Amino acid sequence: MTMNERDESHLSDEQLSAYLDGEAGKGPVGAFDPEAHLTRCARCRTRLEALREVGVLVATPVVPVLPGLKARAVAAAVHARVDEREVLGHSARWPAVRLRRRPYVVVGAVAATAVILAVALPLGLSGQSSPTSIAARHTPARSNATNGAPSAGTPAGSAAAPEASPTTTSTPDLGVVSSLDQVEQRLESAKISNSSSANAAPSPGALEPSILPGCVEKTRRAAHGGAFGPGVVATATYKGSRAFVMEFWATASAPSAGKIVVALSAEDGCRLLARGST
Amino acid sequence: MIIESEPEPALSQDRELCEAARSGDQDALEKLLLAHYDRVHALCRRMLGDDDDAEDATQETLLLAVRSLSRFDGRSSFGTWIYRIATNACIDELRRRRRRPLAGLDHDVSGGTERAARDGALGPRPGEDPAESAARRMDVDSALSSLPVEFRAAVVLRDLCDLTYEEIARVVGVPVGTVRSRIARGRAALADLLGDRRNPREPLNVESGQRRGEITNDR
Numbered sequence: 231m232t233m234n235e236r237d238e239s240h241l242s243d244e245q246l247s248a249y250l251d252g253e254a255g256k257g258p259v260g261a262f263d264p265e266a267h268l269t270r271c272a273r274c275r276t277r278l279e280a281l282r283e284v285g286v287l288v289a290t291p292v293v294p295v296l297p298g299l300k301a302r303a304v305a306a307a308v309h310a311r312v313d314e315r316e317v318l319g320h321s322a323r324w325p326a327v328r329l330r331r332r333p334y335v336v337v338g339a340v341a342a343t344a345v346i347l348a349v350a351l352p353l354g355l356s357g358q359s360s361p362t363s364i365a366a367r368h369t370p371a372r373s374n375a376t377n378g379a380p381s382a383g384t385p386a387g388s389a390a391a392p393e394a395s396p397t398t399t400s401t402p403d404l405g406v407v408s409s410l411d412q413v414e415q416r417l418e419s420a421k422i423s424n425s426s427s428a429n430a431a432p433s434p435g436a437l438e439p440s441i442l443p444g445c446v447e448k449t450r451r452a453a454h455g456g457a458f459g460p461g462v463v464a465t466a467t468y469k470g471s472r473a474f475v476m477e478f479w480a481t482a483s484a485p486s487a488g489k490i491v492v493a494l495s496a497e498d499g500c501r502l503l504a505r506g507s508t
Numbered sequence: 509m510i511i512e513s514e515p516e517p518a519l520s521q522d523r524e525l526c527e528a529a530r531s532g533d534q535d536a537l538e539k540l541l542l543a544h545y546d547r548v549h550a551l552c553r554r555m556l557g558d559d560d561d562a563e564d565a566t567q568e569t570l571l572l573a574v575r576s577l578s579r580f581d582g583r584s585s586f587g588t589w590i591y592r593i594a595t596n597a598c599i600d601e602l603r604r605r606r607r608r609p610l611a612g613l614d615h616d617v618s619g620g621t622e623r624a625a626r627d628g629a630l631g632p633r634p635g636e637d638p639a640e641s642a643a644r645r646m647d648v649d650s651a652l653s654s655l656p657v658e659f660r661a662a663v664v665l666r667d668l669c670d671l672t673y674e675e676i677a678r679v680v681g682v683p684v685g686t687v688r689s690r691i692a693r694g695r696a697a698l699a700d701l702l703g704d705r706r707n708p709r710e711p712l713n714v715e716s717g718q719r720r721g722e723i724t725n726d727r
Contacts, residue, residue: 247692251666253673280699287648287702288554288667299563300549304541307570308534 241267241274246281404466404475413475417464522586530577537577541570544587547669548594554664555598555657557649565601569594584678591669592679595661602657651701658682659694666691 241249241264248254249264268275402420407413464475522543528536548569553562572593580589652660658680665676673691677684 242692243696244689244692247695248688251673251691253688277699280703281695284663284695284698284702285667288652288663288698289670290648300542300545303563303567303570304538304545306567307541307574308538310571310574 240271241277243277243281246274246278250278250282250285402464404464406467413464413466416466417475420464519585519587523582526577526580526582526586530580537574540586541573544590545570547587548590551591551594551664551669552598554652554668555595555660556601557653561601565594565597568597572597584675587669588671588675588679591665591671595665595679599657599661647702648698651698654701655694655697659690659697662687662690663694663698 245254245264254264264274268278402417404413404416404420407416466475522540525536525540525543529540545566549562549566552565552569553559556562556565569590573590576593580586652664655663661680662676665671665679666673671679673684673687676687676691680687682690
């Protein structure tokens with residue numbers, strides 16, 4: 231029952247709500263004695279409890295804040311301040327720092343992985359649209375991926391410190407591939423040889439491991455929220471398209487990646503090519 | 509499992525840290541931000557209904573707070589001030605969402621399952637059935653998302669952030685009377701929406717041509 235439906239012999243939602251908040255009698259609803267009314271009116275007591283319950287539900291936090299994420303977010307903000315002071319002519323536009331969860335938990339978290347291919351369209355690859363280095367954001371080998379804070383000595387001008395320095399040397403290129411099976415085989419080979427050249431012919435053209443920020447979110451969501459994982463693990467040319475190969479580990483909230491091929495509009499310069507489980 | 513937030517930072521401690529941070533003390537700035545992170549994150553999560561967007565909005569809030577710290581005049585508490593930044597960051601994000609409907613496509617497909625699993629993983633309240641726990645959280649997120657953003661902000665700032673009506677008025681820049689009305693109407697709409705879901709066979713109020721819980725205007 232909404233406030234408008236309540237007749238004048240009962241307290242309004244506004245009166246009840248203000249009473250709950252200790253704000254009764256302070257506003258235009260004027261002085262009233264809700265307690266006297268409430269002792270004799272079951273209907274208003276029921277409504278009061280319903281409004282109180284809403285407050286309790288809204289006040290219950292739903293997501294734990296991961297300690298590492300919190301520390302990184304704060305450290306990035308503090309470093310950004312230093313950077314702003316040191317860099318003359320800093321753009322009025324605040325850098326797009328987006329710190330996702332990183333692969334904190336390794337043990338037991340890799341029962342299954344989702345491999346995702348994402349292609350950044352020319353806009354994203356050209357480097358003219360402030361691409362964000364996704365590899366720098368997700369690669370676990372980076373020093374700040376496991377210790378919960380950006381590494382010391384962050385260079386000036388890289389407010390988004392983890393994002394700002396490309397890691398072109400640690401990302402293997404899988405060459406020309408046409409299926410997820412090929413991707414997985416070559417990934418395995420690349421891991422064994424620990425070589426950036428993998429075992430196939432290089433992709434036509436060099437692909438910087440940088441990607442438009444919107445692409446990260448699409449790929450992560452395509453993994454059904456498998457937010458944990460190294461992120462970009464390789465580059466490739468997939469069915470003629472320049473692509474990033476991304477891995478997300480299965481988690482309790484993302485137990486399976488499914489095998490759906492997702493194609494999205496290239497609204498922000500990114501579409502997903504394939505998705506599968508290993 | 510109910511997640512425990514850090515206790516609200518003491519005002520006097522905030523003032524000291526804020527002064528030190530403004531004079532360039534990086535440790536003080538870090539302590540100040542760490543002290544407020546949980547509540548800012550909780551605000552963003554409730555406003556946006558999405559974990560990742562909440563993380564982004566929280567990050568954006570911290571950056572804007574750091575950038576604007578020199579302009580913080582201390583007339584309100586640091587907490588109220590950073591809530592204002594966070595609320596605006598969330599409103600900006602919600603506006604961006606409206607401008608890019610395609611971005612929600614994959615989210616619509618997988619979001620329900622993902623969120624149900626994630627919420628279920630958080631566990632029930634003491635004595636609560638796990639299935640009910642997950643459903644309740646989904647209901648609250650869905651119900652909140654159906655409210656106009658200004659009503660959502662008023663309810664969240666009151667119930668989650670525990671701000672007074674006067675503080676909320678300063679945060680969102682409207683008169684106290686408007687805050688009072690928005691909180692009441694927002695809660696009433698939520699109570700009706702959640703009540704509908706608990707009792708799905710209960711008929712909706714169709715006589716007025718308006719769905720129960722729907723808010724159509726503001727004063």
